Amino acid sequence: MTDRRIVITGAGAFSPCGSGVDALWTAARDGRSGARELRFDTIPDQKVTRAAYISDAEYAAAATGAKPRFQDRVTGFALVAAAEAVAQAGLSDEHFGEECGVIVGSGFGGAETLDINYRKFSEQHLTGVTQRMDAMSIPKIMTNAAASWISMTYGARGPLYCNSTACSSASQSIGxxxxxxxGGAMDRCITGGTEACVVPGVFRAWEILRVLSPDACRPFSRDRNGMMLGEGAGVLVLETLEAAEARGATPLAEIVGYGTTSDAGDLLRPDPDGAARSMSRAIRDAGVDPSEIGYVNAHGTATVANDLSETQAMRNVFGNAFEGLAVSSTKPVHGHALGAAGALETIITLESLRAGLAPPSGNFNETDPAIGFEPVHGEAREYAQDFALTNSFAFGGINASLILGSAARL
Structure with missing residues (x-):
């Protein structure tokens, strides 16, 4: 069954750019950032004051069916994105059941619930005043909650997984x-990633790690000085081409290649060899020549180490084809959404392929001699090839690369 072709028939997104795929893609295409000022009352000495986050008002407006008594925001985000993806795919009750799986990753799980309850626990210890803890904390915090709620919402009774591999969670889930x-385990799957991590405790932890930019995220730029934290959810409906055709669905694109590797080295420092092997595996799986890939949506965190390592990896993989290849990072637009990043970026890659436009890298100012190339910047750039690649590289030395093919090839 390994010759089965896998297509995307639906996509949904909830991001700091707004609710829906169109809001995310339009912002990415136009280089319009969803970053905003952010100050936490519980972090009096907060140094970094910008993030790409979803406000309470935006969440309330989009997640009209949310069950806050039982669901953390991380689950609500995923359900908003899943509803859009399922609707676009045109799925109904008859299409779920045992032949539909759910694989939705997350890095932190219910970060807001965890943060609130730890704060109450701490205050109770310090003041001696009893604090009422959330009795539903465990089912709200658990990392697989979003995947399970999607399964229950739609009656998807096939395989259910939750990859929690930091910034590769969503890309590994899709892969x-x-x-x-x-391999024949199911005919369709609701897959992607979700993260609702812009909360005081998580934000502070990233701040003291000293990898957040104090002003702006500038991937591949000589003056880059760190990443910008983000959050959101991206969900895809995948189907075998045969199943999609049987019900008259219109594929948006095809997933043609997937590669994943482990550095087995440093926990935090990226290894260009691991990233290169991930891309090479995806290219080999797709059966394409590197020159046939028109756009790479880079992991591009705007940290000094990541951007240098990823560039070295791309040069090793693409060789002469790297010159002229359209490369950009869209993290200045939606932030680094950790466990949801790969899903949001796969959706942008999907829309990029459909439009034949490589979105720009925001805030690029100057070529870094150590990197030696300019990403797409300023405005979107046209490309004509039928394939696009997206990368996700995570702490822990986990690498994942996906290649999408144009629906016109089907």
């Missing part, structure tokens, strides 16, 4: 769904 479907 696993692709591999399981090619």
């Amino acid at each position: 696993l769904a692709y591999q399981l479907m090619k």
Whole structure:
């Protein structure tokens, strides 16, 4: 069954750029950032004051069916994105059941619930005043909550997984769904990633790690000085081409290649060899020549180490084809959404392929001699190739690369 072709028939997104895929893609295409001023009352000495986050008002407006008594925001985000993806795919009750799986990753799980309850626990210890803890904390915090709620919402009774591999969580989830479907484990899958991590405790932890930019995220720019934290959810409906055709669905694109590797080295420092092997595996799986890939949506965190390492990896993989290749990072637009990043970026890559436009890298100022190339910047750039690649590289030395092919090839 390994010759099964896997297509995307629906996509949904909830991001700091707004609710919906169109809001995310339009912002990415136009280089319009969802970053805003952010100050926490509980962090009196906060140094970094910008993030790409979803406000309480935006969440309330989009998640009209949310169950806050039982669901953390991380689950609500995923359900908003899943509803859009399922609607676009045109799925109904008859299309779920045992042949539909759910694979939705997250890095932190219910970060807001965890943060609130730890704060109450701490205050109770310090003041001696009893604090009422949330009795539903465990089911709200658990990392698989979003995947399970999606399964219950739609009656999807096939395989259910939750990858929690830091910044590769969503890309590995999509890749696993692709591999399981090619192997015959299911005919369709709701897959992607979700993260609701812009809360005081998590934000402070990233701040003291000294990897957040105090002003702006500038991937591949000589003056880059760190990443910008983000959050949101991205969900795709994947189906075998046969299943999609049987119900008259229109594929948006095809997933043609997936590669994932481990550096087995430093926990935090990226290794260009691991990233290169990930991309090479995806290219080999897709059966394409590197020159056939027109756009790379880079992991591009705007840290000094990541951007240098990823560039070295791309040069090793693409060789002469790297010159003229359209490369950009969209993290200045939606932030680094950690466990949701790969899903948001796969959706942008999907829309990029459909439009034939590579979105720009925001805030690029000057070429870094150590990197030696300019990403797409200023405005979107046209490309004509039928394939696009997206990368996700995570702490822990986990690498994942996905290649999408144009629906026109089907």
